[in-house]
Amino acid sequence: MANSVLEKxxxxxxxxxxxxxxxxxLLQRHTVDLQKSASQVSSVLQGSSKNTDQKVIASINAAEVAVKEAMSKLQDAARTAEEYGRGL
Known part of the structure; x- marks a missing residue:
């Protein structure tokens, strides 16, 4: 019984x-897409001083940072789960 619980x-x-x-x-691939988007928007808006234009770029960059952070946390979770599983 205990062995089947352990296996589960x-x-x-x-x-x-x-x-x-x-x-x-999957998030890594999304990060690449966000980087491309930010680059494209920046090149189209070159030198734009409109506040809304800068907000768009800042928002894309913030999303990229958040995705990278989530990716890192998921990698940490995977490592921790693997270590725990090996110890069972």
């Missing part, structure tokens, strides 16, 4: 690690 726990923890890695990979 190990499987669940391994799934968390796998899903976290997968999601981090």
């Amino acid at each position: 726990l190990r499987s669940a923890v391994n799934n968390v690690a796998k899903d976290s890695k997968k999601t981090a990979g």
Whole structure:
């Protein structure tokens, strides 16, 4: 009985690690898209002094930072889950 519970726990923890890695990979691709978008918007708005234009660029850059932070947290979660699973 205890062994089957342990196997279920190990499987669940391994799934968390796998899903976290997968999601981090998807976010990595999204980061590249955000970088391209920011670059395109910046080049189109070159030298624009409109406050709203600068807000668009700042918003895209802030989104990129948030995505990178989320990616890092997911990678941490995957590592922690893997370590925990190995210890079971």
